[in-house]
Amino acid sequence: MHLIDKLKSRWEIESNFQIIMVMMVFTITGFSSFFARRLIFPLIGVEAADLFGIKPTSGC
DSSP: OOHHHHHHHHHTOOOHHHHHHHHHHHHHHHHHHHHHHHHHHHHHTOOTTOBTTBOOOSOO
16 A cells, blocks of 8 residues: 555545645745744743753763
């Protein structure tokens, strides 16, 4: 069974057009979360050097 057929079965969709639409939605949400991060992280105090909101410590 091909990957596309497995996805169609799992997501209960029938046409290749529906697969394309699902992938487009995934792409749009992924890109929008990337851009939203630029706006939201500074508001909650997370900086680029932080890892999952945990500030690194200096020294062990």
